[in-house]
Amino acid sequence: MCSFVWRSLGFAGLLISGAVLILFTIPLIPNLAFALNQAPASIVVTAVVAPVRYVLVNQNNEIIEILSNTPLNVPPKVYQSSFKSNEIPLTTPIDKSYRDIIVKINTSKTGVIYSRQANQPVGLISMDSLRSLSKIESVLFKTKQ
Numbered sequence: 001m002c003s004f005v006w007r008s009l010g011f012a013g014l015l016i017s018g019a020v021l022i023l024f025t026i027p028l029i030p031n032l033a034f035a036l037n038q039a040p041a042s043i044v045v046t047a048v049v050a051p052v053r054y055v056l057v058n059q060n061n062e063i064i065e066i067l068s069n070t071p072l073n074v075p076p077k078v079y080q081s082s083f084k085s086n087e088i089p090l091t092t093p094i095d096k097s098y099r100d101i102i103v104k105i106n107t108s109k110t111g112v113i114y115s116r117q118a119n120q121p122v123g124l125i126s127m128d129s130l131r132s133l134s135k136i137e138s139v140l141f142k143t144k145q
Contacts (some may be wrong), residue, residue, distance in 0.1 A: 055090075055098055056083060063097050066114040071107055 051070030055078045058064050066076070067083075076098060078088050090098075105114050 052077060054079065054083060055094065056081075057088075057094060061091065061094055062116070063094070063101060063114070064116045065112060066098070066101065066105075067111065068107065068113045069110050071109075073102075073107075 049069060051072045051074050052068070053070070053074055053076040054067040055063055055076040056065040056067075057078060057080050059081065061080075076090060078090050078094055079085050080088050101114055107113055
């Protein structure tokens, strides 16, 4: 509209259209000031974290660790060797192992709910470890080797 008025009336038309624009804008200024004064001093952001379970398996698809942020029974996301790797499908053998473990552990807590290292007894001891233990034993009990 301003360009039409400007072309037909020249500079006077521009002044008239500017005056009309200002007249329509002036009543809005008190409302804008009121709205700015009534704005909250802080903003509250609410986020919802989806319930999830992560299962880490080794190269043989044996479960090493299970992480959870929920007590709910949700389908797990499976990763191999590292949680930084790509997600792999939940195969039937992994699912069976997962279900066997889940029924035996406390799933109401969050974080690491299962760790193979923490839940398995110590296995075989290496020969180097045995030699070290033998040396410690000889010092403690003053036996000859």
